[in-house]
Amino acid sequence: MIEAEFIAALRALPLHPAARGLEDDVAVLGSLVVTTDTLVEGVHFLSRDPAADVAWKLVATNLSDLAAKGATPVGVLLNYPLSDDDWDRGFLGGLDAVLRANDCPLLGGDTVSLPAAAPRILTVTAFGERGIAPPRSGASAGDRLWVTGTIGDAGAGLAIARGADGPPALLARYRRPTPRVAEGRLIAGAARAMMDVSDGVLIDAARMADASGLAVTIDLARVPLSDAYRAWGGTAIAAVTAGDDYELLFALPPGTRPAAPATEIGGFSTGSGLTLTDDGAPVALPASLGYQHRAR
């Protein structure tokens, strides 16, 4: 099955109201926001990625989901497959670093052994103290679409991790993303919808529009690109179809400014679907809008 089919089937099961119909990246249980992410070796990270960076990314991606809800990290659970000593020690070092960097302690977890030659599959579940928690589905027609930071750096970093030439700063954006926790708390108060950019700006914006029952337009010329990314030769279209940015994508009412630095890249309107422009001129959508999970 593809992911969308499986999730549709899950919706036929008994669902907790906190599941929000499985439309969101988090569940809200009382004052807690809960999210979980799994990383698979060979799918979400490369076998040659340093174990410390895998640990960092595993925790950071979860904290990014909390950030998108304006939540403050409380702690994480870790589901870990025991491995060789070097990898385990490297992982522990990266885990220590990312927990300390985000003031987020360990709550517990489970360790398992794997059959020989199995790819590593790691899960973290993160708990946050609930803030305002804008849903993915709350955008209104006329709202403007904003994004924090710069887009595409992690996509360039992935190419560099795979062997392309490029600067360490871009590689670091892929391997050690910064969850926008402080920004999320500041922005959440005014945002009508918010999510993090994990699979790519285009696909994630399309998901926000779909969940909100709206159409969305993105202008490529407005997408914030870093100097390092431009110098590397990165394009706006490559940036918006690459994943792993872990920036915040959010909808604000027209005329409202975000409480943390961000860039306006488009807007919502009645209807459905995604339209791409470049400085106002229509641009055909690329064949792939971003990263989508597929059955093996």
Added chain:
Amino acid sequence: MIEAEFIAALRALPLHPAARGLEDDVAVLGSLVVTTDTLVEGVHFLSRDPAADVAWKLVATNLSDLAAKGATPVGVLLNYPLSDDDWDRGFLGGLDAVLRANDCPLLGGDTVSLPAAAPRILTVTAFGERGIAPPRSGASAGDRLWVTGTIGDAGAGLAIARGADGPPALLARYRRPTPRVAEGRLIAGAARAMMDVSDGVLIDAARMADASGLAVTIDLARVPLSDAYRAWGGTAIAAVTAGDDYELLFALPPGTRPAAPATEIGGFSTGSGLTLTDDGAPVALPASLGYQHRAR
């Protein structure tokens, strides 16, 4: 690394007070009890096990951890690797059944794709409404050791799943364990320590004694065995070293009766370590006390 080494290393990281020093199977966050378990194809279940039974067991093992804390299930998160259609549909059917049987809805989760030929690795994180939550470490010298239900049936069921002859009732005990949620709520009020039997009575009792800073003695002749297990030819020593029972193991003050059906199988005393007797006569410990996770 082996599991114990890895967990010792985790204790050097920033830990949340709710982690209870990683001595327990659950974290207690406010009014919530949280636990997580991962099942690995080829380690915790067999490739030929029906997908519906894997789903059942994945949820049931987590609810069993909640039961050991006298908690009432609130909901579960699922981390699921997309697979072939037949397996996915079978899994969804079993998931529906186990959620309905335990009045426990889905809260959310994450779906991922796997590289070709990778074993399936599935995680469930379960949330319960906190009850009295006896710790694993609360036994006192003089306390008696009790266990619910019968022991060894699941071990026989595993042998049957691997091709041995035997009745469907024993196979079902391995594939579709019943979390002792109602019993846990009833027993928790009086229990000074409680945990579920996942890796085997001997190793789990030894862990409870170790966490409590005590010695424990178990009498093989008192271990409750089912008629089906005896008829199958199962022995008490095989029963207490087999895992997957998911019965509740707990310490009660001497003279206290449990509020749900259970059998007294031993007791705690000052000192350390595990002693095995058979109708009071000393018995040598077996080479393996139960299931222990090992690095690949």
